[in-house]
Amino acid sequence: MASAVLDEAKRIAAGFEYPPEELNKGVDEFISEMDIGLTSDGAGLSQIPSYITAMPDGTEKVRYLRFRLQERRVDANKIYAKQIETFLREHHSEQFSSHVEKRQSGEVKEAYTEEQVFDLGFTFSFPVTQHGINRGELYRWTKGFDIPEVVGKDICKLLQTAIDELKLPVRVSALVNDTVGTLMARSYSSPGKSKTLIGAIFGTGTNGAYVEKMPRVTKMDKCSSDAYNKSSPVMVINAEWGSFDNALKVLPNTEFDIQLDNETVNPGIQMFEKRISGMFLGEILRLAILSMVENPSVSLFGSPATIDKNSILYQAWAIDSSILSIVEADNSDDLQTTKEQLKTELNVTDVSISDCRAVKVLAHSIGKRAARLGAMALGAIVISSGRLATEDVIDIGVDGSLIEHYPGFEAWIREAFREIRAIGPAGEKKIRIGIAKDGSGVGAALGALVAKKASQTLQG
Numbered sequence: 001m002a003s004a005v006l007d008e009a010k011r012i013a014a015g016f017e018y019p020p021e022e023l024n025k026g027v028d029e030f031i032s033e034m035d036i037g038l039t040s041d042g043a044g045l046s047q048i049p050s051y052i053t054a055m056p057d058g059t060e061k062v063r064y065l066r067f068r069l070q071e072r073r074v075d076a077n078k079i080y081a082k083q084i085e086t087f088l089r090e091h092h093s094e095q096f097s098s099h100v101e102k103r104q105s106g107e108v109k110e111a112y113t114e115e116q117v118f119d120l121g122f123t124f125s126f127p128v129t130q131h132g133i134n135r136g137e138l139y140r141w142t143k144g145f146d147i148p149e150v151v152g153k154d155i156c157k158l159l160q161t162a163i164d165e166l167k168l169p170v171r172v173s174a175l176v177n178d179t180v181g182t183l184m185a186r187s188y189s190s191p192g193k194s195k196t197l198i199g200a201i202f203g204t205g206t207n208g209a210y211v212e213k214m215p216r217v218t219k220m221d222k223c224s225s226d227a228y229n230k231s232s233p234v235m236v237i238n239a240e241w242g243s244f245d246n247a248l249k250v251l252p253n254t255e256f257d258i259q260l261d262n263e264t265v266n267p268g269i270q271m272f273e274k275r276i277s278g279m280f281l282g283e284i285l286r287l288a289i290l291s292m293v294e295n296p297s298v299s300l301f302g303s304p305a306t307i308d309k310n311s312i313l314y315q316a317w318a319i320d321s322s323i324l325s326i327v328e329a330d331n332s333d334d335l336q337t338t339k340e341q342l343k344t345e346l347n348v349t350d351v352s353i354s355d356c357r358a359v360k361v362l363a364h365s366i367g368k369r370a371a372r373l374g375a376m377a378l379g380a381i382v383i384s385s386g387r388l389a390t391e392d393v394i395d396i397g398v399d400g401s402l403i404e405h406y407p408g409f410e411a412w413i414r415e416a417f418r419e420i421r422a423i424g425p426a427g428e429k430k431i432r433i434g435i436a437k438d439g440s441g442v443g444a445a446l447g448a449l450v451a452k453k454a455s456q457t458l459q460g
């Protein structure tokens with residue numbers, strides 16, 4: 001039985017393999033979707049212009065305060081505006097009492113002066129079709145969010161209206177996707193003078209933003225907007241790669257991917273993300289384990305092991321992807337940590353060593369596939385940039401729990417880079433990956449700064 005369990009785990013794991021030929025095919029398709037997305041709206045890769053045309057180089061001076069807002073409600077903006085008010089009261093009490101309270105009580109009628117207004121830059125980790133740095137409609141929810149009333153609405157306007165209702169001296173001056181924030185933050189702090197090419201997130205969700213040559217962004221040609229500097233050589237693009245290849249032309253598709261997709265609120269969408277990011281890896285593992293538990297010819301966790309009937313193994317979305325990284329890190333002979341995890345997290349007791357091994361084989365294959373798919377997207381952008389031929393260092397800023405904490409994730413990405421024909425071992429050496437700490441926070445502040453500078457230039 002022990003070998004049947006391991007054999008079945010290996011069979012399932014083989015389905016998660018993403019071999020070099022597939023990887024290279026994926027890269028070609030990604031580059032082609034990138035190009036389509038730059039010419040037209042509504043393509044698989046949205047390739048959303050961020051309206052950011054200048055990158056920070058570390059010489060900027062920013063003083064910023066950050067706070068995190070997380071609400072899954074339609075009236076979230078009202079809550080946010082109240083939180084901003086509390087924040088101003090706490091951290092800018094002088095300014096608040098001298099101007100704002102008087103204004104709120106009706107004593108002061110004149111408008112705020114420019115110096116009294118706070119610029120608010122905020123990171124928003126969902127696709128927004130932007131028409132300017134502080135204008136844009138939510139295109140769709142991802143990562144399990146589902147508040148239909150907000151789709152199609154201008155996110156900045158909603159927040160500004162709520163702020164204005166409270167008569168706060170705050171102007172929503174920039175909305176940046178978290179990947180754009182990561183790119184800006186990394187560019188601000190990246191060592192040497194190499195210009196950062198990509199900002200990528202491998203966390204709950206996954207996505208990348210990168211620096212594109214402006215003449216290639218042809219879908220902006222018809223845009224009469226004066227909201228950006230048209231003579232700038234570059235434009236930061238939010239690729240929204242989570243929706244790469246929703247048609248599944250080249251993406252791997254196991255029975256577990258199919259089951260998972262059917263369980264989501266947005267089947268058929270974000271198919272790339274559903275194979276990579278932290279929100280989904282735990283569920284893929286749960287489905288794979290469950291198939292082995294329910295398969296009588298292998299019966300994973302069979303006697304003497306016992307599975308509690310309330311085990312999260314029987315609850316969709318209940319397994320956290322951190323389990324995969326803990327199991328991956330367990331290199332002990334007796335897989336004691338894995339056994340512990342199965343007991344404390346899954347309520348499965350007295351698990352045999354071969355059952356632990358089987359779980360490790362599954363977790364390893366799911367995590368490795370995610371990293372290799374991520375490498376495909378990063379590799380495609382690197383190739384498309386042309387920088388391999390012209391630069392010694394190609395800098396990538398990253399953020400997110402997978403890339404930061406998942407053992408082997410970056411090494412698997414690098415291994416895949418070497419297997420991509422247009423990169424190879426020589427190209428891989430040129431690629432530098434660095435964590436962009438607090439990409440979302442400092443990135444939003446830099447976005448607000450860049451927006452202010454740009455508007456001054458456009459007005460001047």
Ligand code: BGC
Nearest residue numbers: 125126127142201205206207
């Ligand atoms: C969203 C992106 C975001 C990424 C990482 C995805 O689900 O569509 O906008 O950048 O998650 O947070």
